[in-house]
Amino acid sequence: MKVLVGFPPTQSPLGTPLLSQNRQFQYFEKPTFLYPVVLGTAATMVKKAGHEVIWRDAIAEDMNWDEYDEMLEKEKPDIFLFETKAPVVKKHWKSINHMKEKFPNMKIVICGDHVSYLPRETLENSKVDYVINGGYYDFAFIDLVNWINEGKGGAPEGVWYRKDGEIVENGRFEFHKDSERDINDAPFPDRELTKYMDYQDxxxxxxxxxxxxxxxxxxxxxxxxxxxxxxxxxxxxxxxxxxxxxxxxxxxxxxxxxxxxxxxxxxxxxxxxxxxxxxxxxxxxxxxxxxxxxxxxxxxxxxxxxxxxxxxxxxxxxxxxxxxxxxxxxxxxxxxxxxxxxxxxxxxxxxxxxxxxxxxxxxxxxxxxxxxxxxxxxxxxxxxxxxxxxxxxxxxxxxxxxxxxxxxxxxxxxxxxxxxxxxxxxxxxxxxxxxxxxxxxxxxxxxxxxxxxxxxxxxxxxxxxxxxxxxxxxxxxxxxxxxxxxxxxFSRKPERKGDKELLTEEQVERMLANLHNPRQDLVAIKAGAKEPIPHRKIEEVEAKLPVVQ
Ligand code: SF4
CATH class of the missing domain: 3.80.30.20 (tm_1862 like domain)
Structure with a gap:
């Protein structure tokens, strides 16, 4: 199979989006492109399994949609995997629909933190073929490529998709206790295949x-x-x-x-x-x-x-x-x-x-x-x-x-x-x-x-x-x-919705009286937790504050 891995064009008047290997998303005026480690590993796994792999990162390569479409037209990949994040997910829904319109036979697979949290949302709002749930999307992707290639058995764990118009929920990819693979089985990313020189800044x-x-x-x-x-x-x-x-x-x-x-x-x-x-x-x-x-x-x-x-x-x-x-x-x-x-x-x-x-x-x-x-x-x-x-x-x-x-x-x-x-x-x-x-x-x-x-x-x-x-x-x-x-x-003008846009008195009062960690709520509702964990009161916290000059 011919597999494309990378990023589609994701331009914005706000600057260059920092999508790859970024826990925090930001548009930068002076961009730095960080090497996407897990995506690079996914491309390498597929290549090692004997498939033809193309790496095209339209953000690092500064490609626009005309150039990307031309590349897709020329290469005709069977599958395209890319990663998204919340601030650009809606843009990517449109990109997916655009690509499905022009290249209906190309299967599109999306992964990343936002779609792992809300896999159903992207299936409902775009023509995407598969959504991978979880951070081991390199392992889940090779399973998916093999599944598509062989056309038998059930869908791999963590891969959500549509069947007969219905969304098939398929959990999250995990290494189970009896799993034959572990993280050490991931190959070192093939740096030439994934154009390491594009990530040097x-x-x-x-x-x-x-x-x-x-x-x-x-x-x-x-x-x-x-x-x-x-x-x-x-x-x-x-x-x-x-x-x-x-x-x-x-x-x-x-x-x-x-x-x-x-x-x-x-x-x-x-x-x-x-x-x-x-x-x-x-x-x-x-x-x-x-x-x-x-x-x-x-x-x-x-x-x-x-x-x-x-x-x-x-x-x-x-x-x-x-x-x-x-x-x-x-x-x-x-x-x-x-x-x-x-x-x-x-x-x-x-x-x-x-x-x-x-x-x-x-x-x-x-x-x-x-x-x-x-x-x-x-x-x-x-x-x-x-x-x-x-x-x-x-x-x-x-x-x-x-x-x-x-x-x-x-x-x-x-x-x-x-x-x-x-x-x-x-x-x-x-x-x-x-x-x-x-x-x-x-x-x-x-x-x-x-x-x-x-x-x-x-x-x-x-x-x-x-x-x-x-x-x-x-x-x-x-x-x-x-x-x-x-x-x-940070000099960009924020959109304004009101005067100072502050929290209301009621919200502040509630926050200060209950300055707790939301995780504590989660702990409290866990099976076996008999007592809810008391929230720390602000005075208690303030009393411990160190003096910083
Ligand atoms: S959990 Fe905290 S310490 Fe760990 S990577 Fe995230 S921000 Fe850093």
């Missing part, structure tokens, strides 16, 4: 060529209430990690065959403990710690000082931490499991070991006051000007369907738009009302956070400790261009 990574891999899907913590991948793609029980040996073998493959200079491990958080120790030792004993830089997502408090040193010795360079907020009340509400008062210490331990710290933070939480948001700004500024954090990224929190945050936002009436106005979750404007900040003020705080890069103390820290070569100057320049791009991204 992630400015936070220094080495070129750079590669994305995933040692786990997705994060062993998996609780943060805004995290769409860890609720819609890899919910509780679906987390799987590769062995350290299997992950190291891919590192070796990328260095030996492609001259990889930096690898970013995009597991939601790199597996900690014995796993990490083993992986570091494999890097050190093999000497690959000297051949490639390794960067990854990290959680505060996940590893200790000694482990940071071992990681540095193993070739680790950059650690990306989700700080999300400098306010403990927000951290608790998000179920982030981080002690804000320890953030300094963790960053210092990582820096002392010689690692680069990258923070991500958000603003625009419904319960967030200006004072709370300034705590985030002040903490980030203090860390950056003290030389403990090198890079930060600031965004507006988005309640993606499938997350506890979305459920709560819908239930409590926090959304600025209708609950299925998914295109409004594109981060070009806040999607939720807050206690006291207007949408413009929320965006202004994002821009303010980016201004930390222009603080003379930060510039001095950066010049003194990080500019050592021509490469570093280039890296700094790319970073600075991206910072100005982000500031422009």
């Amino acid at each position: 992630e400015f936070n990574l220094k080495g070129r060529p750079q590669f994305y891999i995933m040692s786990a899907r997705d994060c062993a913590w998996g609780k943060c209430t805004f995290c769409v991948w860890d609720h819609a793609l890899y919910p509780k029980g679906a987390y799987k990690q590769r062995t350290p040996e299997n992950t190291f073998a891919e590192v070796k493959h990328l260095v030996d065959n492609f001259g990889a200079k930096e690898i970013f491990d995009d597991a939601g958080t790199i597996p900690p403990g014995k796993w990490l120790e083993k992986f570091c030792n494999l890097m050190i004993e093999s000497g690959y710690n000297k051949k490639v830089m390794y960067s990854c997502n990290m959680r505060f408090g996940w590893v200790d000082r000694e482990m940071y040193k071992l990681m540095k010795g193993a070739g680790f360079r950059l650690l990306k931490y989700g700080l999300e907020s400098g306010c403990q009340k927000t951290i608790d509400k998000l179920d982030k499991g981080v002690d804000v008062s320890k953030v300094f210490e963790h960053c210092k331990d990582a820096k002392d070991a010689g690692l680069v710290c990258h923070l991500t933070m958000m603003t625009g939480y419904p319960w967030e006051t200006k004072n709370d948001a300034m705590k985030t700004f002040n903490l980030a500024k203090k860390l950056m000007t003290a030389g403990l954090v090198d890079i930060h990224q600031s965004t507006v929190v988005m309640p993606y369907p499938g997350t506890p945050l979305y459920e709560e936002a819908v239930r409590e009436g926090w959304l600025r738009f209708e609950k299925d106005d998914y295109e409004k979750l594109a981060m070009d404007q806040p999607a939720m009302k807050t206690i006291e900040m207007s949408p413009e003020e929320v965006q202004g705080l994002c821009k303010l956070n980016y201004r930390i890069y222009l603080d003379p103390k930060y510039i001095w820290q950066h010049a003194k400790s990080r500019i050592k070569s021509w490469e570093d100057i280039k890296y700094t320049f790319e970073g600075l261009t991206a910072v100005f791009g982000h500031m422009r991204d």
Whole structure:
């Protein structure tokens, strides 16, 4: 069979959509295309099974519909697999209908976090042939291709479709206890087939060529209430990690065959403990710690000082931490499991070991006051000007369907738009009302956070400790261009629906009297939970807040 994998044209006047390998969707003025690891694995699995595979990513290749149609006309694929997310799902419904109109024999398969949460919706609203439910869509897709090819047996698990005009619900793809396959059976993505050179512009990574891999899907913590991948793609029980040996073998493959200079491990958080120790030792004993830089997502408090040193010795360079907020009340509400008062210490331990710290933070939480948001700004500024954090990224929190945050936002009436106005979750404007900040003020705080890069103390820290070569100057320049791009991204005018669009007094009262984590409701209704878990009262939380200057 001839199988097409990639992305259809998804243009917007708002900019270039960051669809691949992005937990948070955003339109960027200065785009970076991240390598879609699971989609790349899906293409590779199908090729290894003996099918002809074409990889065309219209976003990274900047193709318009005329060019894409021409390509489809020429290639005539039997099946097309692509990934979607909430902010562009409606656009993709139209794209599917357009393609089905012109190429009715081509089977269209869609996957991703939004359709995993609402598989039926896409079947009802478009002429799509199959929807894959779950984050192991590479495994589900090869099963589907084989099923279509052989034409016998039942539909593979996790594949939803239509039969005799009725939607057939088919669960979620899972590795069962008696399954003959596991995540280590996934092949390393075929980087040539999937055009790795189209994905080299992630400015936070220094080495070129750079590669994305995933040692786990997705994060062993998996609780943060805004995290769409860890609720819609890899919910509780679906987390799987590769062995350290299997992950190291891919590192070796990328260095030996492609001259990889930096690898970013995009597991939601790199597996900690014995796993990490083993992986570091494999890097050190093999000497690959000297051949490639390794960067990854990290959680505060996940590893200790000694482990940071071992990681540095193993070739680790950059650690990306989700700080999300400098306010403990927000951290608790998000179920982030981080002690804000320890953030300094963790960053210092990582820096002392010689690692680069990258923070991500958000603003625009419904319960967030200006004072709370300034705590985030002040903490980030203090860390950056003290030389403990090198890079930060600031965004507006988005309640993606499938997350506890979305459920709560819908239930409590926090959304600025209708609950299925998914295109409004594109981060070009806040999607939720807050206690006291207007949408413009929320965006202004994002821009303010980016201004930390222009603080003379930060510039001095950066010049003194990080500019050592021509490469570093280039890296700094790319970073600075991206910072100005982000500031422009958050300068877009939000649509206005009312005066300041704040939460009503009643909503605020309800929120403050009941500042609990929505997950607790879920725990309380679980079989075996006799007592509902009491909600934490705001005074209780406030009393524990650390003092941040
Ligand atoms: S730590 Fe990161 S990846 Fe893990 S659940 Fe929280 S936001 Fe998601």
